[in-house]
Amino acid sequence: MLDGLEITGNVGTIIRCADGTGTDAVVITNRRTRLAHPKVIHSSMGSLFTMPVIEAEVTEAVGWLRSHGWDSRSDRDHRHGRAFGLPGGGLPGPGGARDGQ
Numbered sequence: 001m002l003d004g005l006e007i008t009g010n011v012g013t014i015i016r017c018a019d020g021t022g023t024d025a026v027v028i029t030n031r032r033t034r035l036a037h038p039k040v041i042h043s044s045m046g047s048l049f050t051m052p053v054i055e056a057e058v059t060e061a062v063g064w065l066r067s068h069g070w071d072s073r074s075d076r077d078h079r080h081g082r083a084f085g086l087p088g089g090g091l092p093g094p095g096g097a098r099d100g101q
Helices: 008-020 040-046 058-067
Strands: 028-031 053-056 070-075 090-093
Touching: 008 028, 008 040, 028 058
Parallel strands: 028 053, 070 090
Antiparallel strands: none
């Protein structure tokens, strides 16, 4: 789940990495970049066209995740990737580039 990412190259790169690691889909909340932006397309290296990218409201996305057994947490609360490997299925989320995450 990507929340409020503003840097177009980062959005495309994360979509490409998600595709490469076998992630089922990318959920974008508070979208601040156009998915059709040339930098998003280029940095995704085509994954944007093969990877499901879903745009949703934060409350809708978090509600869906929780109803399916996921515990969403922000990396702001779990520095240095400690959110990975949480019991019960943790879903770490990145902090913003502005916050040095």
